[in-house]
Amino acid sequence: MDSYKVLIVDDDPMVAMINEQYVCKNKQFKVIGSCRNGKDALDFLEANPTDLVILDVYMPDMDGIETLKNIRQKKISSEVIMVTAANDVATLEDTMHLGVIDFLIKPFAYERFQIALEKFLANRKAFKDSAVLNQSSVDSIITNTTKAGGKEYPKGIQEKTLSLIRDYFEENVSKDGWCTGEAIADKVGLSSVTIRRYMNFLVGSGEVEESINYETGGRPSMLYRKN
Known part of the structure; x- marks a missing residue:
């Protein structure tokens, strides 16, 4: 390759x-x-x-x-x-x-x-797969997604898990409030490592804002809130 x-x-x-x-x-x-x-x-x-x-x-x-x-x-x-x-x-x-x-x-x-x-990579794949343009292929190129089988996410990101995390923010976090990755993990029943991967995706998509709390007395803690 x-x-x-x-x-x-x-x-x-x-x-x-x-x-x-x-x-x-x-x-x-x-x-x-x-x-x-x-x-x-x-x-x-x-x-x-x-x-x-x-x-x-x-x-x-x-x-x-x-x-x-x-x-x-x-x-x-x-x-x-x-x-x-x-x-x-x-x-x-x-x-x-x-x-x-x-x-x-x-x-x-x-x-x-x-x-x-x-x-x-998604951008390159979209262009490579679209030898002849139509509305569907243009939409795929612009959004970096494909319509076949629903929305396409990066490797390791599942739509059902994203929905769980989004629901957590809707139900438990106020607009101006921050929460930790550990709190999300405890609530939705996933590992901290998994939550970190999904939060990075949501930050990258602009849905969530992140910050770092250095005042923990130990390892810094990541904080998240909805944009």
Whole structure:
């Protein structure tokens, strides 16, 4: 099976290394380069066919937004996952208008990173399966889902389990209230590991917001609430 070629662009070598490790855990991807700024990234992309760019926003010389604009202006066909410590709406809007696959806010969990990769794979599969366009195939490409057999979720995500978790939020969590993954696990009868996987999916889809409670006296606890 061929691997999709990935370029990592981040001025922090530690973050770049972690992102590379995350990418390499998915055998459908292969990191072919790493750059510390946007100018070097553009030079690399013009010389090396690349399927996916993991692109940081804040970098010297040329930031991620400007780099993304240049990628589009130069008609470089690489898809982009944006990574940033910024959580302002303007930055999100700029990147969405420029057609990113996903938008990750630091610090993000490994599982959330994998969801972003799954979005890329779903997008590629939708185009590959749609040699002739009709409304159904266009809907599939835009939403990254297929209609056959109902809605398609990433591997490990089941619709019935999602419904259980959504029902928990509707019945037990107020609009402005937070709850822990452990509380959800106890209520719906699933393991904390399983709940974490589903919460990462819901955060990625925009249904749920997450935060980290560092004041537990031990290991930090993840907190969740509905958007």
